[in-house]
């Protein structure tokens with residue numbers, strides 16, 4: 046007999062686990078994205094993302110307690126506003142009334158060991174719904190945009206964020222954010238997770254519902270990466286590393302496994318995050334609900350593919366479900 050015999054090497058559960066080593070899904074490999082609204086007592090359903098809700102601060106603290114007890118280690122916060130004004134500069138992003146700014150001190154004192162990251166962007170707060178500041182002709186004014194994003198990052202840092210995560214994709218925002226944190230003496234307390242490799246994707250639809258951040262006109266293809274591009278993805282990651290990004294992200298996940306692997310190979314010493322985005326969540330959720338696939342089995346298969354491709358941390362709306370499954374074992 047020639048060739049490799051597999052049966053003996055995977056005949057025992059422990060052998061199979063060794064065969065999959067490095068692709069474990071534990072609490073340290075998970076970050077939970079959460080939408081936070083202005084009304085502290087609100088719980089709002091999101092029709093395109095069943096099972097995901099927007100929470101007011103009071104409710105969220107209670108929702109988090111059992112998850113933290115199950116091992117939850119990190120969260121990623123998104124602010125969503127209805128009543129606060131939306132304007133051309135996104136002034137509500139860092140006003141004292143912003144739901145994230147109000148929540149941060151409370152979360153930090155209630156869960157001192159939880160790592161709290163804040164998404165930094167203008168789109169939930171601008172009247173036009175774009176991620177930067179626009180000129181009159183509708184084009185992006187990059188310098189003004191990164192100045193605003195740096196100020197917003199500083200406000201979240203001062204309010205208690207451990208990590209700021211700019212998702213806007215303006216040019217050179219990482220340097221602007223690092224500079225302001227350094228000037229304010231916060232560079233050792235607050236790190237920067239860059240949405241470095243973010244594609245202009247058809248999988249963000251449900252999120253724009255959830256965050257009420259759909260652009261009023263045009264799209265984001267002039268500041269997000271074209272889906273077919275590998276070279277731009279690699280250059281985007283390199284630029285952000287050069288500007289001082291502490292951690293990198295590839296987004297979305299499932300359609301970009303090759304890019305995850307490329308990015309990890311290119312920067313093996315930077316923790317790599319992958320964002321399983323809203324459309325990926327919806328896809329698995331609805332397929333399972335219609336009986337087309339087994340949710341637990343398909344979900345863990347996808348999560349393992351992210352880890353196998355090189356992701357250290359997976360940002361996913363399925364975190365509560367995953368923690369539940371892990372704790373059953």
Ligand SMILES: NCc1[nH]cc(CCC(=O)O)c1CC(=O)O
Nearest residue numbers: 166212213248249252322323324
């Ligand atoms: N800056 C916006 C932002 N931050 C995270 C997501 C998408 C997340 C998801 O789909 O779950 C988006 C949407 C976009 O770029 O249009």
